[in-house]
Amino acid sequence: MKPYALVAITKHGVEVARTLHEKLPCDLYYMEKFSYGDESEREIRLFSGSPREHMPHLFHTYKGLVLFFSLGAVVRLIAPLLKSKHTDPAVVVVDDHGKYAISVLSGHLGGANMLTREVARILNAEPVITTASEVNQTIPVDLLGREFGWVIEDFAHVTPVSAAVVNEEPVAIIQEAGEKNWWT
Secondary structure, eight states, X not given: OEEEEEEEOSHHHHHHHHHHHHHSOOEEEEEGGGOOSOTTTTTEEEEOSOHHHHHHHHHHHEEEEEEESOHHHHHHHHGGGOOOTTTSOEEEXXXXXXXXXXXXXXXXXXXXXXXXXXXXXXXXXXXXXXXXXXXXXXXXXXGTTGGGTOOOSOGGGHHHHHHHHHTTOOOXXXXXXXXXXXXX
């Protein structure tokens, strides 16, 4: 899977996307009618037709999408493509003027929250992240131990444990093997 794609469908969105493309390793796609004439040397891909025609390919090709669309349009475009939080790409929406970067899909596992923060940093935008663990500054249970190579065997238990953590209820971690100084 390729890392990231930026997709813009308006004149102002294209301007912001081109700025982001200079600073973020990614592919950039935008509508042919907004061509600057320098796309081939900048490795920018132009498209014609409806973004709906191109979204399935982009959705299944990239680890993350940064879409310069309205949030409502993105919801309608990606809804038929959604499969699982374990496999869907990160999706971030940026408004036409680059004021807000919004984490839309696969915030934790897909990395949309991290991508949102990075996009916001580059554009000097406001990151909008609504996952409860982020807002409450708690541990995102589905990411716990990932940097140590831990693997969650049964995701069915993650949701109730996540709910307990964000609701400040007690949770126990039982470790029966491995290095024990991981919490520091």
